[in-house]
Amino acid sequence: MSDERWKEDEALLESLRKGTPGAVDELLRLYQGKIFNLAMSILKNESDAEEAAQDVFMTVIRKADTFQGNSAFYSWMYRICVNTCLMRLRGKRRNETVSIEEFMPVFTDEGMHASPMDDWSKEVERDALNEELGRMIRKYTGELSEKYRIVFVLSDVEGLSNEETAKILGLTVPAIKSRLHRARLYLREQLSRYLREGKAG
């Protein structure tokens, strides 16, 4: 993460601790969108995500004073958010998710592609269907199980490094990298099927 963001966070944490007027507004300005989106991507339900976001900010305000500073402020906050959301998911009926295995590339015993590969990369560049594609990416990402979804959101949407994501989730960097890669392979396959069917239809 950039030095600038780090400095901004340090200053914010300091003013939260001191109870400086405007500290909370600054906290909200910087983070409410991110926290709500992260919560949304885990919980897939607006009112659940709203309640989770409330909990997250309350926890942050309460604990800012005792926050140890052995991790960056934002990663501490993301971790609180992931924790809060996973606790909420417990005991609830899980949302329907697809099995990522069904969308992994298929190979022959010799390790060659088992089905013909369509190169639709040019199509995407040429056609103005980017907005449509964005919508589909969101839809397909939403159908992933949270194991992959959380990693995907932190890395590809929030733009955190694998190291940062690993810290937040308490996983190793190779584990993050492998989940992320599988999530991307899954998306590629979903988009392929979508574009192929679109052409057929």
Next chain:
Amino acid sequence: MNCKELAYMLADYFDGSMDPRLREELDDHLSRCEPCTAFTKTFQVTCRETRKLREDIEYAIPTEVRERLETFVRTAALKYPEKVNEYREQVERDRREKAANLVRAATAGKLSSATSSLVENHCSACPECREYFDALTKTAVLQSADPPEGIRSHLIVLMQALPPGEDFFLA
């Protein structure tokens, strides 16, 4: 290198962490294999389109949610000065409880495997904690689940390395 290996190595290929010799092998395979070329190009486009979503994602919070959230957090924060001591005590209670639970689970031999290995790892580097846990297992009787502050702070840090939402004990 075959097509399957190539597909799973694309992550290293694109983030630049790939060994140069492997990269050469991969490039060589790509130059000869049409399906892999299509696969790699579409993979790349997928990643690029995904990154584009980052730009407008921040505005995806609905206005009424934003307003309610702001009101809620501001109201709660207003009460902060009068409640700060209460919050501090609560945080301290939470910490104590968390550490005590870990010690109790350790004494009962009910730590999850991830937590056990974290504790073992830590103890191999920290004589203070090792001594404490050795004494626990030797006596097998729990005098007090409330470890000294020095050890407590180590245990709290240690538990932060666990994946969120995961229990540190076996049910």
